[in-house]
Amino acid sequence: xxxxxxxxxxxTDEYSNNEGSSHNWTPSGVADLTGYYYNPNFxxxxxxxxxxxxxxxxxxxxxxxxxxxxxNAGIFSGSRFPGTISFSKxxxxxxxxxxxxxxxxxxxxxxxxxxxxxxxxxxxxxxxHLGFNQGSNDxxxxxxxxxxxxxxxxxxxxAAYDLKGFHLNGGYQYNNSRLLTxxxxxxxxxxxxxxxxxxxxxxxxxxxxxxxxxxxGYIRESLNSDWEGETSNxxxxxxxxxxxxxxxxxxxxxxxxxxxxxxxxxxYSGLINAGVPPQELxxxxxxxxxxxxxxxxxxxxSNLHLFANVSRQQQDFSGQSFVSDSFTxxxxxxxxMFGGQFTGTVGFTQTSVSxxxxxxxxxxxxxxxxxxFGRWSVAGSFNYAENTQTxxxxxxxxxxxxxxxxxxxxxxVCYWSATxxxxxxxxxxxxxxxxxxxxxxxSFSLPIFSINGSYTKSSGNAFTTSTGLxxxxxxxxxxxxxxxxxxxxxxxxxxxxxxxxxxxxxxxFSQAISDTESAGITSHNHTNSLDLTxxxxxxxxxxxxxxxxxxxGFSTVGTxxxxxxxxxFGVRRWLHIF
Numbered sequence: 001x002x003x004x005x006x007x008x009x010x011x012t013d014e015y016s017n018n019e020g021s022s023h024n025w026t027p028s029g030v031a032d033l034t035g036y037y038y039n040p041n042f043x044x045x046x047x048x049x050x051x052x053x054x055x056x057x058x059x060x061x062x063x064x065x066x067x068x069x070x071x072n073a074g075i076f077s078g079s080r081f082p083g084t085i086s087f088s089k090x091x092x093x094x095x096x097x098x099x100x101x102x103x104x105x106x107x108x109x110x111x112x113x114x115x116x117x118x119x120x121x122x123x124x125x126x127x128x129h130l131g132f133n134q135g136s137n138d139x140x141x142x143x144x145x146x147x148x149x150x151x152x153x154x155x156x157x158x159a160a161y162d163l164k165g166f167h168l169n170g171g172y173q174y175n176n177s178r179l180l181t182x183x184x185x186x187x188x189x190x191x192x193x194x195x196x197x198x199x200x201x202x203x204x205x206x207x208x209x210x211x212x213x214x215x216x217g218y219i220r221e222s223l224n225s226d227w228e229g230e231t232s233n234x235x236x237x238x239x240x241x242x243x244x245x246x247x248x249x250x251x252x253x254x255x256x257x258x259x260x261x262x263x264x265x266x267x268y269s270g271l272i273n274a275g276v277p278p279q280e281l282x283x284x285x286x287x288x289x290x291x292x293x294x295x296x297x298x299x300x301x302s303n304l305h306l307f308a309n310v311s312r313q314q315q316d317f318s319g320q321s322f323v324s325d326s327f328t329x330x331x332x333x334x335x336x337m338f339g340g341q342f343t344g345t346v347g348f349t350q351t352s353v354s355x356x357x358x359x360x361x362x363x364x365x366x367x368x369x370x371x372x373f374g375r376w377s378v379a380g381s382f383n384y385a386e387n388t389q390t391x392x393x394x395x396x397x398x399x400x401x402x403x404x405x406x407x408x409x410x411x412x413v414c415y416w417s418a419t420x421x422x423x424x425x426x427x428x429x430x431x432x433x434x435x436x437x438x439x440x441x442x443s444f445s446l447p448i449f450s451i452n453g454s455y456t457k458s459s460g461n462a463f464t465t466s467t468g469l470x471x472x473x474x475x476x477x478x479x480x481x482x483x484x485x486x487x488x489x490x491x492x493x494x495x496x497x498x499x500x501x502x503x504x505x506x507x508x509f510s511q512a513i514s515d516t517e518s519a520g521i522t523s524h525n526h527t528n529s530l531d532l533t534x535x536x537x538x539x540x541x542x543x544x545x546x547x548x549x550x551x552x553g554f555s556t557v558g559t560x561x562x563x564x565x566x567x568x569f570g571v572r573r574w575l576h577i578f
Contacts, residue, residue: 001033001034001035001578002032002033002034002035002578003031003032003033003576003577003578004031004032004574004575004576004577005029005030005031005032005574005575005577006029006030006572006573006574006575007027007028007029007572007573007575008027008028008029008542008570008571008572008573009025009026009027009028009570009571009572010025010026010028010544010568010569010570010571010572011023011024011025011026011568011569011570012024012026012065012566012567012568013566013567013568014564014565014566014567015564015565015566016562016563016564016565017560017562017563018562018563026052026065026570027051027052028050028051028052028065028572029050029051029052029572030048030049030050030051031047031048031049031050032046032048033045033046033047033048034046034047039078040074040077041076041077041078041079042075042076042078043073043074043075043076044073044074044077045071045072045073045074046071046072046073047069047070047071048069048070048071049068049069050066050067050068050069051067052065052066052067063094063106063108063142063548063550063564064092064093064094064108065092066090066091066092066093066094067090067091067092068088068089068090068091068093069087069088069089070086070087070088070089070090071086071087071088072084072085072086072087073085073086080119080120080121080122081118081119081120081121082118082119082121083116083117083118083119084115084116084117085114085115085116086113086114086115087112087113087114087115088111088112088113089110089111089112090110090111090112091110092108092109092110093108093109093110093111094106094107094108095107095108095109095111095137095139096468097141097182097467097468098467098468098469098470099458099468099469099487099489099512099514100435100437100458100460100462100469100470100471100487101437101456101457101458101459101460102456102458102489102490102491102512102514103456103491103493103510103512103527104468105141105142105468105525105527105552106141106142106527106550106552107139107140107141107142107148108139108140108142109137109138109139109140109149110137110138110139111135111136111137111138111139112135112136113133113134113135113136114132114133114134114135115131115132115133116131116132116133117129117130117131117132118130118131125161126159126160126161127159127160127161128157128158128159129156129157129158129159129171130156130157131155131156131157132153132154132155133152133153133154134152134153134154135151135152135153136149136150136151136152137149137150137151137466141182141184141552142550142552142562142564143527143552143553143554143557143559143561143562144182144184144554144557145184145557145559146182146183146184146190146557147180147182147190148179148180148181148182148190148466149178149179149180149466150177150178150179150180150466150467151177151178151179152175152176152177152178153175153176154173154174154175154176155173155174156171156172156173156174157171157172158170158171158172159171165206165207166204166205166206167204167205167206168202168203168204169202169203170200170201170202170203171200171201172198172199172200172201173197173198173199174196174197174198175196175197175198176194176195176196176197177194177195177197178192178193178194178195179192179193179194179195179465179466180192180466181193181464181465181466182464182466183464183518184523184554184556184557185464185485185516185518185523185525185554185556186464186485186516186518186519186521186523186556187521187523187556187557188519188521191227191228192227192228193225193226193227193228194225194226195223195224195225195226195272196222196223196224196225197221197222197223197269197272197273198221198222199219199220199221199222200219200220201217201218201219201220202217202218202219203215203216203217203218204216204217208243208245209245210245210246210247211245211246212243212244212245212246213243213244214241214242214243215241215242215243216239216240216241216242217239217240217241218237218238218239218240219236219237219238220235220236220237220238221235221236221238221265221269222234222235222236223235223236223265223268223269223272225272234262234265234268234269235262235265236260236261236262236265236266236269237260237261237262238258238259238260238261238266239258239259239260240256240257240258240259241256241257241258242254242255242256242257243255243256250298250299250300251296251297251298251299252295252296252297252298253294253295253296253297254293254294254295254296255292255293255294255295256291256292256293256294257290257291257292257293258289258290258291259288259289259290259291260288260289261288262286262287262288263287263288263289263315263316263317264287264317264318265287266289267391267392267474270474271463271472271474271479276463276464276465276470276483286316287315287316287317287318288315288316289313289314289315289316289317290313290314290315291311291312291313291314292311292312292313293309293310293311293312294309294310294311295307295308295309295310296308296309303333303334303335304331304332304333305331305332305333305334306329306330306331306332307328307329307330307331307332307347308327308328308329308330309326309327309328309329310326310327310328311324311325311326311327311389312324312325312326313326313389315392317392320355321354322353322354322355322392323353323354324351324352324353324354324389325351325352326349326350326351326352326389327349327350327351328347328348328349328364329347329348330345330346330347330348330364331345331346331347332344332345333345337369338371339371339373340369340370340371340372340378341369341370341371342367342368342369343367343368343369344365344366344367344368345364345365345366345367346363346364346365347363347364347365348361348362348363348364349361349362349363349364349387349388350362351387351389351396353396360387360396361387362385362386362387362388362396363384363385363386363387364384364385364386364388365382365383365384365385366381366382366383366384367381367382367383368380368381368382369381375408375409375410376406376407376408377405377406377407377408378404378405378406378407379404379405380402380403380404380405381402381403381404382400382401382402383399383400383401383402384399384400385397385398385399385400386398390427390475391474391475392474392475395427395428395475396427396428397425397426397427397428398425398426398427398428399423399424399425399426400423400424401421401422401423401424402420402421402422403419403420403421403422404419404420404421405417405418405419406418406419413446413447414444414445414446415444415445416442416443416444416445417442417443418440418441418442418443419439419440419441419442420438420439420440420441421437421438421439421440422436422437422438422439423435423436423437424436424437425460427475433459433460434460434461434472435459435460435461435471436457436458436459436460437456437457437458437459437460438455438456438457438458439454439455439456439457440454440455440456441453441454441455442454447499448498448499448500449496449497449498449499450496450497450498451494451495451496451497452494452495452496453492453493453494453495454492454493455490455491455492456490456491456492457488457489457490457491458487458488458489459486459487459488459489460486460487460488461484461485461486461487462484462485462487463483463484463485464483464485464518469485469487469516472484482518482519484518485516485517485518486516486517486518487514487515487516487517488514488515489512489513489514489515489525490512490513490514491510491511491512491513492510492511493508493509493510493511494508494509494510495507495508495509496508502536502537502538503534503535503536503537504534504535504536504537505532505533505534506532506533506534507530507531507532507533508529508530508531509528509529509530509531510528510529511526511527511528512526512527512528513525513526514526521556522555523554523555523556524554524555525553525554525555526551526552526553526561527551527552527553528550528551528552529548529549529550529551530547530548530549531546531547531548532546532547532548533545533546534546540573540574540575541571541572541573542571542572542573543569543570543571544568544569544570544571544572545567545568545569545570546567546568546569547566547567547568548564548565548566548567549563549564549565550562550563550564550565551563551564
């Protein structure tokens with residue numbers, strides 16, 4: 001066994017408008033115990049307990065003083081019966097509530113997790129894999145006066161076997177999630193939901209002549225959900241099959257077919273598994289989808305690649321029938337150009353949808369170039385696609401984006417860089433983009449000093465989940481509009497650091513401001529923090545100090561924003577015990 005540790009003691013002075021003030025001498029530390037018994041392949045383990053390690057102004061940039069333990073072990077890893085066990089439990093930990101494209105809002109709470117896996121690998125018998133996992137996360141959002149939690153457990157079992165050239169595998173999965181989803185962005189009470197997702201699957205694959213292969217699969221998924229006492233159940237059967245061949249050198253062709261007897265269930269399964277509460281998501285009508293695809297790819301040379309795709313979708317959804325035929329042909333080109341590397345793709349699509357009685361012409365394109373000359377380095381990329389098919393044949397989309405990076409080595413030890421990126425997504429039959437994002441940043445560094453800054457802007461529509469807002473993966477008009485959250489916001493951050501002999505000083509200020517709207521209720525939200533730290537290294541001792549100012553609030557909750565101010569100074573030492 002090997003044991004090392006870092007121990008510290010310091011003084012913390014903290015003020016908060018919601019939780020009063022505190023002044024304490026706080027011990028803290030973390031230990032790392034690693035080892036094995038008899039042989040690392042027989043039993044190996046790692047245990048890491050910590051106490052007050054994520055204290056205010058520590059290296060972990062955390063608002064709370066967390067404590068807990070994490071551990072994992074490998075059992076019989078060198079045998080035919082390998083297994084792993086991992087466990088963690090953390091108290092008073094800082095977390096995040098996600099906002100797409102913007103800095104996350106800060107939460108605090110407790111969490112735990114447990115995962116166990118086991119394998120059985122015997123000669124001439126199926127290879128079996130078993131797994132179990134469970135976990136929970138109970139938290140509250142600073143400034144929102146609301147709580148949320150996510151509790152889950154699951155089990156999976158799988159088997160694989162090779163029989164006379166056929167590769168067979170199948171499995172069973174069971175997952176249950178109990179969610180309390182906060183609704184502070186709409187000023188409503190938290191919503192409780194319980195979701196159970198079960199599936200069984202089977203797949204078979206076999207090699208074919210001409211360097212080809214064949215595969216086929218079947219999966220049945222059963223979803224059961226309970227949202228605030230309203231229950232819904234749906235079952236989805238999906239069959240897929242595909243074949244790929246290389247009849248001549250440099251040419252590969254393939255074909256595939258898929259069928260599902262519950263298209264609406266497939267769409268909503270993605271939402272539910274993303275954590276969206278199952279409010280009014282269970283379809284009450286029959287729907288199905290049949291998809292046929294064909295592909296061909298030809299390597300004309302090492303720099304030139306030609307491709308073609310054809311597809312047909314037949315869908316019955318929401319009482320209507322749709323047939324979509326699409327054909328795409330294009331070329332990808334690569335070469336060294338003007339001393340840099342260029343890669344480009346361009347393709348054209350023709351799509352016809354039965355209910356519109358028209359053919360849509362579209363384009364897919366992308367380009368990327370990077371080059372370094374002298375002390376300059378440049379890189380950029382661009383992509384644009386129009387009339388791309390979405391999950392439903394009745395909808396097509398358009399999206400474009402770009403990224404650019406520029407850097408210069410001013411002296412041997414001085415460097416400057418800048419970056420910019422943007423993306424936009426549009427959907428037919430909906431005015432305006434459904435998602436936009438912009439990001440800009442720059443940095444300048446010297447051996448003893450560095451500074452950086454960033455600016456982001458994002459907008460779109462999303463669903464509220466227990467972990468934050470999740471961009472909708474389906475056309476917004478498919479679901480109840482009252483479930484959607486419209487958001488837009490901006491954020492910026494400025495940071496600097498100085499390294500002078502044994503002294504390191506760093507600081508960062510960040511701020512995010514956003515507006516959200518759900519069910520006609522608008523919320524104005526903000527979060528900002530200033531974090532300053534100083535560390536002086538002397539042999540195995542670190543003398544550190546820090547200052548934190550944090551502010552976060554939401555207009556819908558009707559209470560003042562949470563404000564926390566704290567100061568810390570202390571000393572810590574690293575120890576190798578054995």
